[in-house]
Amino acid sequence: MADPVGYRRAAPGTQPEWLHPPYRSSVGRAPTRPPVRAPHTISEITGPIFGHDRVGPDEVDLTRQHGAPAIGERIIVGGRVLDEDGRPLPGTLVELWQCNAAGRYRHPLDQHDAPLDPNFTGFGRAIADAEGRYRFVTVRPGAYPWRNHANAWRPAHIHFSLFGPGFVTRLVTQMYFPGDPLLPLDPIFNCVADPVAQQRLIAAFDLESTVPEVALGYRWDIVLRGRAATPMER
């Protein structure tokens, strides 16, 4: 059997290094030895494929998962899941989690003195359609303090997790909002050296997906690794 064609490697600076001292938690957890470079075998180019039955009907609208609507500014977040060649990746499982509009997560470790909303869990899930599109309705998450450094605040963000076509296309990331004054101060956002790659983390305000009288729309396309074109790129 011929060797499988692998996926492309990230260009320098387009993905974070494991050790990024301004983000304090990376210091005691980032490996100190360089990872061992390995080819993509059948074990890496394959990966779990999840069917549409994984996603319940309430999971794309985080504002209506309980008895009453969630509190906060309702927004729509949608876009396409693509590979590096711009090809849509239909069937991709997209998981999302976030804090509420006041900047508080529904999690026992989050002791930030901000109210919990009994009508907001902060978890959603979708499967990208035939054109690679996904769409969530949620509330705009609040900024919140953390103890990384003096007077540290995380910019508003939504966590995203994606399973692409193979295990090596796995991506977990965070989406940010345009014009957030906290972005230049955030060591997590600023772990990406390449400015073009970094801009990928910021959604765009989108009048087209804005629903009149209902919610502002934000567009965020997510790009996963593409296939190597030649064996040399493996």
Place this chain on the structure above:
Amino acid sequence: MRLVTTPSQTVGPYVHIGFDPMTVTDLAKDAAGERIVVAGRVLDGAGQPIPDAVLELWQANAAGRYAHPEDAGSAPLDPAFLGFGRVPTDGDGRFRFTTIRPGAAPGPGNTLQAPHIVVCLFMRGLLRHLFTRIYLEDAPENAGDPILALIDEPARRGTLLARRTAGEAEYRWDIVMQGDRETVFFDV
């Protein structure tokens, strides 16, 4: 035109909100094959347990075939086996999962990969996930495994070997992020 990939960002301390709804600690269920348990701990550079890590697992079935259309091998598929797991650590950094012993799968060239489980590791503090592999110390195929052979220092290969605990179909495997026993991670 080539698009730049979306950068990775850490899962942060509240990863359980996003990952728990799809936790899978029993990969075996009704699948064919020898059931095994793999258990261990995830430790940081100071030897402290990491309570907010998640291991994702991907493996072939007992015959060495992956449940994926790109595995065109002739070994049989098992409709009862997906091969995916998602296992969080507990407050003491411990994890435990049940699966079936994977079969050997083809490697680069005409090599054979020893039975292994691919691990994708997430935690607060990791801005980008890490890939590693679990091998079973009692598998005779390990000696010829093309991926283990990439590790220059033979002593470090041992960090990928799950050790059989006395008499049981249970293996012990720890992940150590830093230091003398630092686990080998792969750039894939």
